[in-house]
Amino acid sequence: MSIGRREAIAVSVGVLLVVAAFVVPHLHLGIVTPLINSTPDQIKSFADTAPIFGWWNAHVGWGTVPAILIGAAAVAWGASIAKRLSWRWLTLTVWATSFSWAFAMAMIDGWQRGFAGRLTARHEYLNQVPTITDIPEAVRTFSSRILDFQPNSWITHVSGHPPGALLTFVWLDRIGLGGGAWAGLWCLLFGSSAAAAILVAVRALSGEETARLVAPFVAVAPTAIWIAVSADGYFAGVATWGIALLALAVRRSVRWPVLTAVAAGAVLGWAIFLNYGLALIALIAVAALICAASRRDAIRALVPAVLAALAVVGGFAIAGFWWFDGYTLVQQRYWQGIALNRPFQYWSWANLASVVCAIGLGSVAGVGRVFDIAAIRRRSGLHLLILAALTAILFADLSMLSKAETERIWLPFEVWLTAAGALLPVRAQRWWLSLNVIGALVLNHVILTNW
Template structure:
């Protein structure tokens, strides 16, 4: 296996950054610390494994053997299988593998603690679901209940997101699929489907060979640790399919590009009403549009997508919720909480270390090949969309509204970074894939993650 200098430099920097992020909190420095004004108990609760949110807990569980088996199989046979399967089977295989991989990693912590009980915690959406008797009233009064220290304030996760997130779990409950297991299943299925969406998008933006190369990496990405057990997994799936449909529309890879564009607009529009941060998906979306080969293909994708997204905005506005009002209020709520005790002087760079943990060193090596001026000049779609996702992360970091927990919060952006591993020489794929798998297994078995 030959490794270029750029890959060595990228991985070395990532290793040093990550090591520093884990070591610095143990130095108990007065300013460069993950948590200010913290007693030993509070530090353990909120910064024990900084920059990852969780607690040190070396453990195994029911998911250990299946997770190892899936990881080993992906490394040994994944690239060859992705190259030989009929194309139509590749996205389905990526989705199925990603789903099994994510579920196995969750089950390392056991059924209740690792899966069914995660979304029933006191700050989670499911605690709020029983209080919703009138959906229309909940939407109309949503913004007025965002700020903390009010008698009817929303619980933490509900207040931190637009109403679409809560509505999803309310509707799931209304159709008889209430409780943590069903909610977790929704997040698992939607989040793992991002693997299929990315493969579809890469084929449209680049070519089939590149999509096949990306498939094993997105199927067993370390991001799966947080996809199976957090609502951000659901948001990730929504956003990923929005970008994939936009890519299909821009490139004319489907029979009806206008319908694909409408689907993209509806999904991306719905996404920003599930998570304010998904407004930054505009950057990968613009990257996809830049890759258009003609003005006609650009307009065919852009106009229907924008109009469809505006329909979603209009529906919520008519229902009584204005996105900008919620966004400004949620910033106030953010600073009412623990954010004041999380200094940017640590999290400004430690957030990026959590990204390394979530995407794996193999993906970091792939990112070193995204900064290819020749590819960018010819508007290579894969290079552009990965760069767009990377810029979204930088923007989110500099906003200071994402301090800690970014291994979960930035999932919709990070899954696209994993696809950059397809740019690595094929002879090295098994090596980098193995590094990603080992990293994911290590994190999941050494840390009891909060999600």
């Protein structure tokens, strides 16, 4: 197989980033390092495998064989199955495959350590759930408890996100689905559904043929390592479906496009109350709007979507939480913690190395083909969505509010990048897909990831 110039450049840059990010911490280059002002134990806990958050631990588990079989099956038959299945069955199959692949990857670390216990860690949402006895009061006082070093401060992950994330797990607990296993299943269901949502969006904006090419890449994407299980998998699923609904409304490919636009706005409005960083999902929404057949169609989708999103913002405001207050305070909380000891001189580029690990070299090769002026001028949906996701990652990186753990934090943007493999020559896609699968399996078996 011959490798095109653009793929070769993209992969070479990706490999150099990853190698440098793993090697530089051992060269003792002053502040060009993952962690400063820290003890050896702290470095081992928070930067042992930088730029990935985890620990060196070669291991196998109950999920090893299923993960290998699922990955091998996707490489061998994924493309042909994607061509033959009816559209409805394809989307369901992609979701089921993504779910199974992510669950198998989690089970490499074992049931408790890899799945049921992941969201019960000291700084996770579930530890805060038992303290919520009055939900309206928790929302009203949410902002006052964001800053650290006060008696009633929220734990780390609760303080770093708007109240929607905590409320989700509180509501699950209230209906009898409390504990790490149910929370993990919730995040896995939503996170794995992002694969199907991407298919829906790409079909609406770029056509069904392109969406079918995307299917194998999103079904067994390396992002599964962090989708199962982290709350950011849940956030990614919600945000991706919001964009998919908007794409349907923009292209007016549903029976009630206005209602679909309202649903899109409500879902995206909810997304920004799960994660402050998801305000950047607006860039991907703009990419979808640009793909409208006419300016009128774009406005028809935009107006009801914005109104629905504002209704969500208004609902939280009435309940006592103003998003901008929370965002201002969470920046202060961010610099009260370990962020002070994570130098931007390292993480500004090492963050991008973690993205390479999260999407796989096969998708990186596809990203090399996204800078196609002709495709951009004709408003190719897939190209614009990927470019928007790249731009969102760049802004998040430059904000200095995402230093480390970005393989997890940037999942809502990374899932779109996994679809870039569809831009590669069809004859080469199986080879690049196999590289994604092998890379994910190796990483998950060699590093015990924290998420």
